[in-house]
Amino acid sequence: MVDMTSHLPRRAALALPTAALAVALLAGCVGSGAQSGDEASGGAADTSAVEESAEGGGDGVGVGDADRQVITEGTVVLAVDDPRAAANDAALLVEHAGGRVAERVENAGSGVDGVQDASASLVVRVPATEVSRVLEQLRAFGDVRSVQLTSTDVTGDVTDLDARVRALETSVGRLEALLAQATTTQAVIEAEQTLTDRQEQLEQLLSQRALLADRVEMATFRLEMWTADAAPAVAQTGFWGGVSTGWESLVTAVGTVLLVVGVLLPWAIALGVVALLAIALRSRMRRQVTTASPVATPPAEPVGVGGGASSGDVPRD
Structure with missing residues (x-):
């Protein structure tokens, strides 16, 4: 200064x-x-x-491309024989690549060995430069059903x-x-x-700068592992994906309507029977009232000769 x-x-x-x-x-x-x-x-x-x-x-x-800051995130779905064993192998793979497991959830399945319908979910963070190699090595664990990764330039x-x-x-x-x-x-x-x-x-x-730098340096993606029969179907995209989504929504709507009709049908039948019984009882009561109280007609009075004479007067010669 x-x-x-x-x-x-x-x-x-x-x-x-x-x-x-x-x-x-x-x-x-x-x-x-x-x-x-x-x-x-x-x-x-x-x-x-x-x-x-x-x-x-x-x-x-x-x-330049080498100086760009990019955040990589996404989801990978695998169909494996034993999800829990595959989760252990995936965690070791991520650690060897210089990453870490941020979240891990395992669900035991049914059956004697507890493998049927089992699943495992990992949220892993690996160096951005090791993403391609880690994804390639994950293919050895089972069938890769889907890979959805997004890159955001920051x-x-x-x-x-x-x-x-x-x-x-x-x-x-x-x-x-x-x-x-x-x-x-x-x-x-x-x-x-x-x-x-x-x-x-x-x-x-x-x-903020440190957090952004960490997200750029370490890619984050969720690794979902299922057995082959329990793995979710891969969502279709494009025109046929829209047709499939529309058909599924139509089937769901029709199923919902049928379910509502099935729930209301017993109630409708019961209410109909009660209404018929009420109508029949009311008609029967009306018929009983009409039969028990008929309308009586009054007797006609004889008319006297002299007008105003009572019926007991005897006419004179």
Whole structure:
């Protein structure tokens, strides 16, 4: 750093570090990595250059194939005679290749020897440079039913993280220099707080960078081992795969409808019988009521001769 105080009066030279520290603290509230709190001391140009390099390298332009950062992940399905024994051999193979087993699950099968319908599943991590050789050696264990590996290019992410780490390291270094030149307690407290924030951000970026580097260096894939009769069928792709999937869904839907009909049919029959009995009982009750209470007709009254005479009057001669 160029000493700008050599051409200033002594009083101005003493006041310059404090002023520079205050400006740096104000500027530090704006950025989060690339725009650091030391812009007032001439670090803005360097930080901008780092940001431009990150933006330029984010899409992998100008990066050779050997320098690309690729994450390899996937699944391998094997049909073997004894899944548990094959799992042991696969674990030894991975360890000899410089890898490790991250997860292991074994399921005992039926039968006398416990092999029928048995299965084993391993999540293995092997060096990315050893993936092809490990897959080739796995073919000796049994029938490889499927291999599904995906490669994700993260060169841009790695370049961006590296640029941010360099910018924060530069910011931390300059904040430490400003802290050493602070002359007041308030300036020291503010500088330490800003420096702590920058260091936390730097540690987070370093952790992300280490995790990404580990995923690039070590390929991760799941190794599933089944007996020949229990191995899952390989899913078809393309047009015929779509036809097969549609037919399976149709069969499943029809089976579901038939199942629902089969469940509801006994209930429907029972409810129908109850309804018929209720209708028959109601009709019988109506017939009984009609027969037991017939409608009676009143007797006709005789009409007298003189009008108004009762039926007991005897007419005179």
